[in-house]
Each structure stands twice: as C-alpha cells, then as structure tokens.
Amino acid sequence: MSDTLAIARSQILAPVGLDDGHLERLVGALHSPAIDAADVYFQSSRLQSWVLEDGIIRDGTFNIEQGAGLRAIAGEKTGFAYSDELGFPALTQAAEAARAIAGAGSEGSVRTGTMPAVARLYQPLNPIESLDDSDKIALLQRVDEEARRADPRVKQVIANLVAVQDTILVIADDGRMSADVRPLIRLSVSVVVEADGRREQASSGGGARRDLSYFLEGDRALGFAREAVRQALVSLEAGPAPAGTMTVVLGAGWPGVLLHEAVGHGLEGDFNRKGTSAFAGRIGERVAAPGVTVVDDGTLPERRGSLSVDDEGTPTSCTTLIEDGVLSGYMQDRLNARLMGMSATGNGRRESYAHLPMPRMTNTYMLAGDKDPEEIIASVDNGLFAVNFGGGQVDITSGKFTFSASEAYLIENGKVGRPVKGATLVGNGPDVLTRVSMIGNDLRLDDGIGTCGKDGQSVPVGVGQPTLRVDGLTVGGTAG
Amino acid sequence: MPTLATADTAGRIAQLEQIIEDLLQEAKRRGASAAEAMVSNTAGLDVAVRLGEVETVEHTRDHGLGISVYFGHRKGSASTSDLSPGAVRDAVKQACSIATHTQEDRCAGLAPADLMATAVPDLDLSHPWDISVEEAVRLAIACEDAARGADPRILNSEGASFSTTSGLSVYGNSHGFVGGYPSTRHELSCAVVAKEGESMQRDYWWTTARAPEDLEPAVAVGRRAAERTVGRLNARRIGTCEVPVLFHADVATGLLRSFAGAISGGNLYRHTSFLLDKLGEPIFPSFVRIYEEPHRLRGLGSAPFDGDGVATAPKDLVTDGVLQTWLLDHYSACRLGLTTTGNAGGARNLSIALGSDNREAMIRRLDRGLLVTSLMGQGVKMITGDYSRGAAGFWVENGEIQYPVEEITIAGNLTDMFKGLVAVGNDYDFASSITTGSWLIDRMTVAGE
Numbered sequence: 001m002s003d004t005l006a007i008a009r010s011q012i013l014a015p016v017g018l019d020d021g022h023l024e025r026l027v028g029a030l031h032s033p034a035i036d037a038a039d040v041y042f043q044s045s046r047l048q049s050w051v052l053e054d055g056i057i058r059d060g061t062f063n064i065e066q067g068a069g070l071r072a073i074a075g076e077k078t079g080f081a082y083s084d085e086l087g088f089p090a091l092t093q094a095a096e097a098a099r100a101i102a103g104a105g106s107e108g109s110v111r112t113g114t115m116p117a118v119a120r121l122y123q124p125l126n127p128i129e130s131l132d133d134s135d136k137i138a139l140l141q142r143v144d145e146e147a148r149r150a151d152p153r154v155k156q157v158i159a160n161l162v163a164v165q166d167t168i169l170v171i172a173d174d175g176r177m178s179a180d181v182r183p184l185i186r187l188s189v190s191v192v193v194e195a196d197g198r199r200e201q202a203s204s205g206g207g208a209r210r211d212l213s214y215f216l217e218g219d220r221a222l223g224f225a226r227e228a229v230r231q232a233l234v235s236l237e238a239g240p241a242p243a244g245t246m247t248v249v250l251g252a253g254w255p256g257v258l259l260h261e262a263v264g265h266g267l268e269g270d271f272n273r274k275g276t277s278a279f280a281g282r283i284g285e286r287v288a289a290p291g292v293t294v295v296d297d298g299t300l301p302e303r304r305g306s307l308s309v310d311d312e313g314t315p316t317s318c319t320t321l322i323e324d325g326v327l328s329g330y331m332q333d334r335l336n337a338r339l340m341g342m343s344a345t346g347n348g349r350r351e352s353y354a355h356l357p358m359p360r361m362t363n364t365y366m367l368a369g370d371k372d373p374e375e376i377i378a379s380v381d382n383g384l385f386a387v388n389f390g391g392g393q394v395d396i397t398s399g400k401f402t403f404s405a406s407e408a409y410l411i412e413n414g415k416v417g418r419p420v421k422g423a424t425l426v427g428n429g430p431d432v433l434t435r436v437s438m439i440g441n442d443l444r445l446d447d448g449i450g451t452c453g454k455d456g457q458s459v460p461v462g463v464g465q466p467t468l469r470v471d472g473l474t475v476g477g478t479a480g
Numbered sequence: 481m482p483t484l485a486t487a488d489t490a491g492r493i494a495q496l497e498q499i500i501e502d503l504l505q506e507a508k509r510r511g512a513s514a515a516e517a518m519v520s521n522t523a524g525l526d527v528a529v530r531l532g533e534v535e536t537v538e539h540t541r542d543h544g545l546g547i548s549v550y551f552g553h554r555k556g557s558a559s560t561s562d563l564s565p566g567a568v569r570d571a572v573k574q575a576c577s578i579a580t581h582t583q584e585d586r587c588a589g590l591a592p593a594d595l596m597a598t599a600v601p602d603l604d605l606s607h608p609w610d611i612s613v614e615e616a617v618r619l620a621i622a623c624e625d626a627a628r629g630a631d632p633r634i635l636n637s638e639g640a641s642f643s644t645t646s647g648l649s650v651y652g653n654s655h656g657f658v659g660g661y662p663s664t665r666h667e668l669s670c671a672v673v674a675k676e677g678e679s680m681q682r683d684y685w686w687t688t689a690r691a692p693e694d695l696e697p698a699v700a701v702g703r704r705a706a707e708r709t710v711g712r713l714n715a716r717r718i719g720t721c722e723v724p725v726l727f728h729a730d731v732a733t734g735l736l737r738s739f740a741g742a743i744s745g746g747n748l749y750r751h752t753s754f755l756l757d758k759l760g761e762p763i764f765p766s767f768v769r770i771y772e773e774p775h776r777l778r779g780l781g782s783a784p785f786d787g788d789g790v791a792t793a794p795k796d797l798v799t800d801g802v803l804q805t806w807l808l809d810h811y812s813a814c815r816l817g818l819t820t821t822g823n824a825g826g827a828r829n830l831s832i833a834l835g836s837d838n839r840e841a842m843i844r845r846l847d848r849g850l851l852v853t854s855l856m857g858q859g860v861k862m863i864t865g866d867y868s869r870g871a872a873g874f875w876v877e878n879g880e881i882q883y884p885v886e887e888i889t890i891a892g893n894l895t896d897m898f899k900g901l902v903a904v905g906n907d908y909d910f911a912s913s914i915t916t917g918s919w920l921i922d923r924m925t926v927a928g929e
Contacts, residue, residue, distance in 0.1 A: 050581075053750075058585050060578035061557035064571065076530075081539040084561040097539045100613070133581045156750055192751055192863065201752055201863045241868070243891065243927035244720040274530070275636055276673050276682060356536065393856045393870070397673055397682035398712070400887050402857030402870030424859040424868040424889050426927075476859070476868040476889025478925045 004124050004308075005115050008169040008179035012044045012066065016086040020112045023171050026088075027110045029095040030072045031173055034102035037073040037334060038173040040095075041311060042066075042086070043353040045166045048128045052140040052159040069353040070094045073335060074102040082354045113175040118315045121301050121308050122209035124181030127163040130211030136161055139187075139212075139221055147191050147225040153236070154229055155199075156192035161185075163212060170313040178313030183209050184304065184460060186449060189224045193232040202231035202406065206447035207460075209302045224447075231388060231407050234419045241408060241423035241477025247383035248425065248473040249376055249411065253444035254389055256463035259294055260364050260452065261392040261401040262429040263287070267296075267321050267329070268347070268359040268454075269336035271396050278399030278430050279327060287327045288433030291369055294322040296331055298346050298362030304448040305363035305462030309346070312357055316346035321364075322433070333359045351457040361452060365464030369439025373467040376438045378414040384475055385409045385416050386425070399429040424476040432470065440467030489606070492648055493660045496521065499568060500652035503547055506572040507654070512549040512579070514590050514654045515572075516789070519563065520544045522647030527616040529624055530639030534617055540645065549575045555588040556580075587814035590788070595810075595820065596657040597791035600784045604777040606662035607691035608646040616642045619668065619698050626702030627672045631710045636673035638682065640702070643667045657789040665780070666692055670705040674713055681712035683854070688911045690778040696911075708853070711874075715884035718875055718928045723849035725890055725924045726842055728873070729907050731855050733914040738860050738867075738894055739770070740827045743797065743805075745812020747862055754865030754895055755803065762801045764898050767835075770798035774828035781913030787824030797827070831915035832904055839907040842918050844879035850926055851876050852890060865894035871926075885928075892924040 013019070023040065030038035047063040067084035068091055079101025081094035131139075140159045147157045164184040171177050188205030204227040208214050215221040250258060263279070271277035279287065288294070298316025300306050307316050312334050320328050332340070333348030336359055349360035377385060385408060392403030404424045410417040445464035452461040496519045507515035526538040545568065546559040556579030558571040582588075611619075624640035643666070650660030669686035685705035687696035727735060739755075747753035755763065764770075774792035776782050786792050788810045796804050808816070809824030843851060856870035868891040874881045905917030 056583040056585055057581060058583070058588070059555050059557060060582055061559065062571075062574035062578055063558065064560040064562065064567070064574070067561060077534050078536040080536060081541075083541065084543050085564075094539070101534070101537055133577075137581055156752075158750070194751070199751060199863055201861075241891075243889075243925045245927075245929055274638065276638055278680065354540070354542065356538070390858050393858075395682065395856065397680055398715075398872075398886060400856070400870070400872070402859070402889075404857055404859045404868070421864075421866055422859075422861060422868065423891065424857050424870055426856075426870045426887050426889050428887055474887065474889060474927050474929075476870070476891045476925075476927045478868075478891045478893075 004181045005177065005179040007124055007181050008167050011167050012042045012169055018086065018088065022088050023112055024110055026091055026095050027171055027173055029092060030070060030099050031110065032099065032102050034074050035072050036075065039071055039312065040171045041069045041353050042169040043166065045164065046128055047162065047164045049160065049162045050136055050140060052144055055144055057137050057140065065352065067353040070098045071356065072099045072101055076339060077101050078356060080356050110173060110175040112171060112177055115177050115179065118308050121299060121306050122183060125183050125211055126165040127183040127185045127211050128165060130213065136212065139215060143189055143221050143225045146222040147189060147229050150226050150229040151193065151233060153193045153195045153233065154191050155194045158190045160188050168311065170311065172313055176313060178309045180308050183211065185210055185212055185214060187215050187221055187224060188449060189228045191228045191232050193236055195236055198236055200232050200235035202228050202235060204228040204231065205449045207304050208448050209304065209306060234407055238419040238421045240479035241420040242384065242475055242479050243477045245472055245474045247380050248470050248475065249380060249383060249385045250468045250470065251387035252440060252442045252467045253464060254446040255386060256365050256446065256465035257389050257392050257403050259366055259465060260361060260463050261394040261403055262427060262432050263294060263321065264361050264364045265394050266396045266399065266429050267331060269330045269332040269340060270359050272330050273336045273340050277396045282327050285327050286325050287430055288322050288325040289436045290325045291439055292322055292325050292433050292436055293320065293367040294364065295320050296347065296361050296364045300363050303363050303445065303462050304450065304460045307362065310348045311350045312348035314344045314346045314348060316362060319345045331359045331361060333357050349459050351459060355457050358455065360454065360459050361461050363445065363462035365445060366466065368441050368443035368466045371438045371440050373440045373442050376440055376467050376469050377411060377416060379438060379469065380411045381413060383411045385411050394429060400426065401429050402426050420477065426474045426476065432473065435471045436468055437471050438469035442466045489662050493650060496648060496650040496660060497652065497658050499563060500650055500658055503568055503572055504652065504654050506569055507549045510572065510576045511551065512576060513552055514550040515547065516590055516653035517545065517547040518649065518651045520647060520649035522645050524643060524645030525611065525613065525616060526641065526643040527613065527620055528639050528641045529617060529620040531637055532621055532625065535639055537613055545571060547571055547575050549579055550589050551579050553584045553586055553588045554579045554582045555585065556582060587811050590653050590655060591790050591810035591820055593655040595790045596655055597659060597785035597789060600659040600661060601775060603775055603782045603784055605690050605782055606664050608664050609644045609666055609692045611644060623668055623670045623698035623702040626699040627670050627706040630703050630706035631674065633674045633676050633710055633713060634672050634706050635675045638671035638673065640670040651789055653789055659785055659789065661784060664690055666695060668695060668698060668701055670702050672705055672709050674709045676713045679714045681709055683708040683712055688780065690780065694778065712872065712884050715872065715886035717887050718885050718926065720927050722923055722925050724846055725849055725921045726846045726851045727919040727921065728851065728853045729905065729916055729918045730910050731852055732916045732919040733912055734855060735919060736830055736832060736914050736916055740807060740830055741862055743803065743807050744826065745806060745808040745816065748806060749812050749815035752863045754863060758803050759806065761803060763803050764798055764801040765901055766801040768798055768801045768901065769796060769833040771796045772827045772830050776829045779829045779913065780911065781828040783828055786822045788820060790820055790822040790824065792822045792828060829913055834906040834908060834917045835904040837903060837905050839905060839918065842903065842905040842907065842920060843876055843881065845903060845920055846876050847879050848877050850890065851881065867892050867894050867897065888926055888928040890924045890926055897921050
C-alpha cells in the first residue's frame with residue numbers, strides 16, 4: 001500500500017512543495033493539550049464526464065479539484081477550516097482557525113509515521129486515462145445505437161460516462177499517515193419511449209472502482225441500454241398502482257435501498273450517540289425477523305461503496321448491523337466511536353476536503369436466505385412485486401422511511417401479473433424487518449450507481465439484498 | 481464603512497473580471513471561436529451548537545471557475561477550484577481538448593449578442609455580516625434554548641446552526657459581456673426532538689435572508705421548531721381513502737418547483753415534461769396567477785442576468801390559469817426554435833398570487849381531509865406528472881385539526897392536481913425564493929392502513 005502514499009505525495013504534496021516537516025508543523029499547529037484529536041485531509045480529484053444526447057456527443061467536462069481540510073476536536077467540539085490553496089501559509093492560517101475551538105494553549109509536536117498495511121481493494125489507477133477519449137465516445141455511441149435498435153418506440157437516448165480519480169492523504173494527530181487512490185467510473189443511460197401519445201422514461205447504468213474496460217467486458221454497457229429500454233416499455237403498459245397496505249415482494253439487488261433507508265441511516269453512530277435515532281439504545285434487541293442478517297461491508301473489491309481506508313485513515317471493515325434479527329452494531333467514525341467508547345468501524349466519510357467527516361454507509365446488504373425466489377412469489381395471493389426503485393428517504397427519529405418503486409407488478413394468486421405505475425412505499429424502520437417472512441437464496445448487489453446524501457454531503461454507496469417477502473408495506477398508488 | 485466596503489468589492493470584482501478576460505484570451509489563442517466563463521469566490525462561517533454547547537465551528541472559503549469553449553458548434557467545458565494563473569490556463573486547455581471530441585451541435589454556442597444584459601442593476605443582495613464566532617454561537621444557542629424551553633416534551637435536540645456567506649460571482653463571454661455582483665446569505669435553523677410515551681419526533685424551522693436584519697428573531701425560530709415538533713407527537717396512521725388535501729405553504733413550494741421544472745427548456749426539448757404542448761392552454765383554474773420577479777430587491781432568488789448573460793425580466797408564467805411562457809435558456813430555446821426567456825438557471829423568485837384565507841380559514845375550507853406538513857422521498861415523475869410521495873401531517877374533520885398522522889402516502893397526477901387547485905391561502909410566512917400560501921387540492925389518494 002505504500003505505493004498509494006507515494007502517489008499521493010507526488011500528486012498532492014510535491015507540486016506545492018510540502019514535505020513531512022511541513023505536515024508535522026501543521027498537525028502540531030492543530031494540537032494543544034485541550035485537543036483530543038486532529039487531522040489534516042489532503043485531496044486531489046480529477047473528473048471527466050461525457051454526455052451523449054440525440055445521437056451526438058453534446059458536451060464533455062473536465063473538473064479539477066484540490067484542497068485540504070484541517071480539523072481539531074476537543075470533547076464534542078470540532079473546529080474546522082479548509083483551503084483550496086495548498087501553500088504552507090494558507091494551510092497554517094486554516095490550522096489556526098480550526099484550533100481556535102480549544103482556546104489558546106501551546107502547540108503540540110508530532111512526527112509523521114509510516115502508513116499501516118491495508119488490503120488493496122482496487123488498483124490505484126487513473127480511469128480517465130484508461131481508455132482513449134475517442135474510444136469513450138465510441139462506447140457512448142454504441143450504447144445509443146443499441147438502445148435505438150432495441151425498439152422503434154425509443155425516441156430519445158441520453159448516455160453519460162463519468163470517470164474520477166480521487167487521491168487522498170490523511171495525517172492524524174499521532175503522526176499516522178494514510179493515503180488512498182480511488183478510481184470510480186459510472187455509465188448511465190436514460191431513454192424516452194413513446195407510443196400512442198403516451199411517453200415514459202427509464203434509466204439504467206452501472207459503475208465500479210475500476211478502469212473503463214469494465215464497461216466493455218461482456219458488452220456490459222450495451223446491457224444497460226437494453227435494460228433502460230425494457231423498463232421504459234414496461235412503464236408504457238403499466239396501469240394504476242394499488243393504494244394501501246399489502247404484502248410486497250421486493251426483488252434482489254437495488255431494492256436493497258430498503259435496508260439503506262429503513263435501518264442503515266438509523267444505525268449511524270452520530271444519531272445514536274445523540275439519542276435522536278429510533279434505534280438508539282437498542283443494541284441486543286430484536287428489530288428484525290429471525291434469519292435477517294444485515295451488514296455494512298466496505299471491503300468488497302472494486303465496489304462503488306468500498307474504500308481501502310475511510311476518510312480518517314481507518315481501514316474499512318464488514319460491520320454486522322443486524323444478526324439473525326437482533327440489533328448488533330453501529331457504524332462509526334473516530335469522533336463518535338471515541339465518545340461512545342466503541343471502535344471506529346471505517347465508516348468515517350466526507351464528500352470532500354471542504355466537508356467534515358461523519359459516519360456513513362459503504363455497501364449495505366442483507367445476507368441470503370434459503371428460499372427460491374419463485375417460491376416466494378408463489379406464496380402470495382394478492383400483493384405487489386417491486387423490482388426496481390428510484391431513491392428513498394428516512395426520518396431517523398420517527399423511523400418512518402420511503403422508497404420509490406419504478407418497476408412493479410401485481411401478484412395475483414401466486415403469479416406475477418400486470419405491470420403497475422411506479423409508487424412510493426412507506427414503512428417504519430424499527431419494525432419493517434420484523435415483517436420479513438421469506439428470504440431468497442439469490443443475494444445480489446446493485447450495479448454500482450448509488451449515491452447517498454446526508455447533511456448536504458453526497459458519497460457513493462452500494463446496496464443489496466436477496467428477494468424478500470415483506471408482510472405489510474404501504475403502497476402509495478392511486479387505485480383503491 | 482459602506483464606501484470602503486464598496487471600494488473593496490469593486491476591486492475584488494475587477495480581479496475576477498481580469499481572470500475572465502485572461503481566460504477568454506487564452507481560449508481565443510487556442511483557436512476557440514467563442515467562450516464563456518463564470519468565476520466565483522465565497523467565504524463564510526458555519527456554527528453548530530447542540531444542547532447549549534458548541535458542536536462545530538467551520539470557516540468556509542470556496543473558489544470556483546467554470547469555462548465553456550466553442551469551436552464553431554463543438555463545445556467543451558472544464559471547471560476547477562484553483563484560480564491561480566496556471567490552473568486557469570490548464571482549465572482552458574482541458575476544455576479545448578474536450579471540444580476536439582464533441583460533435584457538431586447546431587445549438588451549441590453563446591446566446592445572441594443583442595440579448596446580453598446592458599446593465600447590471602443593483603438588487604441590494606449584499607449585506608455582509610462581520611459576526612464573531614462568539615456572537616454566532618450566542619445566536620444559535622438562543623435559538624436552541626427557545627426551542628428546548630418551549631415545551632417539557634422537548635427532551636433532546638439535533639441542535640441549532642448559524643451560517644453566513646458572502647460571495648462574488650462574475651460571468652463573462654466573448655461577446656464582450658462581463659458582469660458581476662456580490663451577494664450574501666445568512667441563515668439560522670434549529671431541529672429538536674420531542675418524546676412522549678413511545679413516540680419520538682423531530683422537526684425543524686429556519687430563517688434565511690440576504691441582510692441580517694431581515695432574519696426572523698432567533699427565539700421565534702426556536703419556538704416554531706418546537707411547536708412543529710411537539711405537534712407531531714403520537715401521530716397515527718389513517719385508512720386508505722380519497723380526500724381533499726391541503727398542502728401547508730412551505731411544502732406547497734415543491735408543487736411550484738415541479739411546475740417550473742415541467743415548463744423548463746430541458747424537459748421540453750427532450751419531451752420529458754407532462755406539460756408539453758400546453759402553452760396557451762388552461763392548466764390551472766382561472767383564479768391562478770404565477771409569476772417571477774428576478775429583480776426583487778434582497779430576493780433570495782434574484783439575479784440581474786441569467787447564466788447566459790441574458791438580461792432577466794419579470795414576467796407572468798400563468799395568467800388566469802393559462803400557461804403564458806416557457807422557461808428557456810439559449811440552448812433549449814434554439815432546440816425548440818424559440819428565443820431564450822432569460823431563464824438559464826431557472827425561474828427566479830417564483831410566486832403564486834396569494835388568496836385571502838389565512839391558515840385557519842384554509843383548514844375550515846378543507847373541512848374533512850388531510851393537511852400535509854411534511855413530504856418525503858422523490859416520487860414525482862416529470863414525464864407523466866405521476867405523483868406519489870410519503871407524507872405526514874394532520875387529519876382534519878369539521879374544519880378542525882383532529883390528530884397528527886404519519887406513515888402514509890399521497891398520490892395523484894400533477895395535471896389533475898393543478899386543475900383541482902381549489903384555493904391558495906395567504907399564509908406565506910417563511911423564507912424561500914418561492915412565495916406561496918397553502919394549496920387546497922380537491923382530491924388525492926391517501927394510502928395508509
């Protein structure tokens with residue numbers, strides 16, 4: 001892993017002439033006897049994006065962002081300042097502003113240490129340079145052609161290819177240095193279909209911490225195009241969704257957004273330390289049906305939600321949140337772990353150097369059960385089979401959450417029936433998983449397009465689950 | 481002090497204008513036939529307190545630069561947070577390199593030169609607040625204290641936050657247009673948690689303004705946060721039904737946002753709006769007037785020119801219920817064979833003409849149905865107008881609030897909801913770039929138990 005540290009040094013520190021002596025003085029400037037913890041977070045990020053619309057490459061953009069965030073913590077108090085100028089004087093000024101939180105006092109001194117060994121979950125590559133620009137364009141054009149070829153009712157195709165290289169370097173108050181070079185790619189396809197004056201739109205896509213050849217493997221990119229068209233055509237045939245509380249079968253994969261909203265956010269350390277989560281103080285209690293095990297796993301190789309180390313330099317881990325139906329753990333950053341007397345779990349994440357880290361999810365999913373998905377459908381007399389979703393939202397205090405189905409079917413007498421329009425589903429986080437009555441053997445993770453927002457900060461995440469039967473979710477359609 | 485501040489501001493704007501000029505020169509040197517750029521720089525202070533103690537003190541300072549270059553009808557863009565001369569040149573180079581791969585798009589380019597704003601009116605948007613960290617903390621604590629002291633059931637808090645930002649932004653393009661202006665924004669918000677029996681609820685309130693003196697008093701913000709939070713305690717579910725729905729004014733802003741989205745150029749030329757082909761047609765009842773006032777003094781959404789450098793101007797979007805205009809930027813206008821409406825960046829200070837009923841009168845008008853005070857999730861499909869969202873609020877019978885409700889959805893279609901608008905209240909009492917009272921919609925499906 002020391003190569004990531006070398007890359008970070010050469011990308012971020014060397015161009016501005018910062019050496020270990022400077023870093024030691026900066027961390028020292030953040031420190032005083034009243035300070036419990038401090039860190040300096042350097043980031044250098046490159047993003048390239050291409051947009052195809054109406055069959056042509058309409059726009060492309062290249063974004064360069066770099067800066068440093070400096071943080072000093074005293075008890076529950078955090079002082080924070082950041083700078084997009086990386087010169088030593090600007091950083092020293094930021095350190096002084098951040099440290100003011102603890103009042104006056106003598107500066108501390110630290111020595112930078114070596115980086116602890118961490119498992120490498122992805123290559124420290126630059127995905128922007130992993131494919132020639134002309135090949136990226138050709139890829140988008142093939143996606144466009146594939147979508148239009150799939151059905152004559154396709155009237156509009158928008159395809160977007162994004163490649164990011166995000167390099168970070170964190171120096172903690174004990175001198176520990178951690179670095180990470182994070183590739184991230186995403187391809188999304190949105191189509192508009194039209195027939196008999198009715199129009200519908202659907203989108204699909206995927207991504208990973210990989211180089212761009214990922215999209216070429218097994219025609220993966222063209223698969224996204226076909227999937228977007230398939231979903232849009234299903235919508236064209238969809239009737240009104242039912243309204244009311246009913247048995248809902250959730251498909252495998254992306255419908256795992258249920259877990260992200262219903263239990264994930266409520267198990268983030270900050271809300272539990274403050275006692276504002278509906279799950280606060282409930283470790284050891286039953287919050288789900290027997291057989292339900294939910295984890296947050298930042299260590300899956302090359303997944304969108306994975307990180308070798310989090311944004312505080314803590315190696316990520318697989319944290320069991322719910323074990324066989326019983327609440328077993330929270331996701332923690334360093335601040336909340338310390339204040340709660342727990343261990344940091346590698347969930348301290350931030351959108352950028354200009355934001356403070358907080359406990360965030362990585363890849364959150366439910367482990368597989370033993371039921372055949374077809375058996376699950378066959379077990380339902382009347383209900384809804386929801387297979388694709390948009391996003392969701394949760395009120396962590398009341399525990400109420402929503403997530404919006406974009407592709408759903410009625411289940412009638414144990415068989416999948418006619419498609420219905422998208423509808424929002426609502427439930428209560430602390431008890432929805434107690435209503436899980438069947439768990440499929442088909443665990444799947446999503447395709448790598450999820451982004452989670454919290455307190456105005458966005459970070460890439462993953463979700464997953466097997467097919468689930470939930471006895472009693474409220475479906476917000478219009479048909480009585 | 482005002483003169484000094486102005487002189488300083490003018491100097492800093494001149495600096496940013498110089499960056500734009502250098503950048504446009506560099507684009508030209510690299511062979512671009514046209515270019516446009518936006519440069520901004522903001523600084524501020526964010527303070528958060530919780531349970532009477534400081535939680536975070538953040539000093540913010542952001543720079544940003546975005547450039548688009550055109551080689552005929554081929555476009556390339558770049559952005560960076562680094563305004564140093566080397567980084568600026570690099571951004572231009574990156575944008576030009578992108579433009580070697582994008583394709584001919586007949587609409588790519590600057591808005592016509594004769595549409596550029598000829599003056600940058602002073603909209604009174606800049607009122608910097610040189611507040612100390614200590615004062616900011618005191619203000620936030622006063623706000624949270626008011627909330628915590630308002631009711632014995634307020635037993636916990638997510639805290640109160642104060643933020644102030646002061647920024648400059650300058651836009652310029654190769655027509656020779658360059659314009660910039662300073663703006664400020666100050667905000668105070670508070671979120672508290674109430675408990676009673678098994679029920680735990682959280683809600684919040686906020687105030688935001690261009691000038692410090694226009695903020696609501698800290699104590700008022702705290703009390704309102706407490707009142708909203710306590711009001712949600714012991715919420716129940718209700719049975720699935722079809723009833724009239726009253727959208728509380730602050731959530732009704734979302735309906736106006738959806739309306740503005742549906743008449744925006746991007747959704748029109750892509751055919752992804754449910755209001756396609758509705759220009760000149762009644763889409764609301766005849767009492768409805770919707771308008772924008774981009775030049776409102778101290779307005780949260782005010783701007784003297786749009787993102788294309790085109791002058792903004794007040795206009796009616798809906799008169800007597802009839803759709804009057806689209807919201808277009810230059811690109812979407814060209815795609816539609818129309819002329820820009822000066823709305824690159826969207827509608828500014830969108831308003832619906834207020835009715836005469838206050839909140840209580842609107843609830844009496846509702847008589848029996850659902851008062852929605854909070855919405856969750858996305859659930860608005862722009863291409864069809866299909867609407868389905870998680871909701872919380874109050875059940876109303878005989879024109880009076882009966883009890884709080886939660887874990888329900890409301891669903892319908894925006895086309896029907898707009899046509900089914902029965903009345904708009906005069907209960908606009910919050911800070912937003914969107915002005916509206918509460919909306920009474922004749923019928924929606926409520927899904928519950």
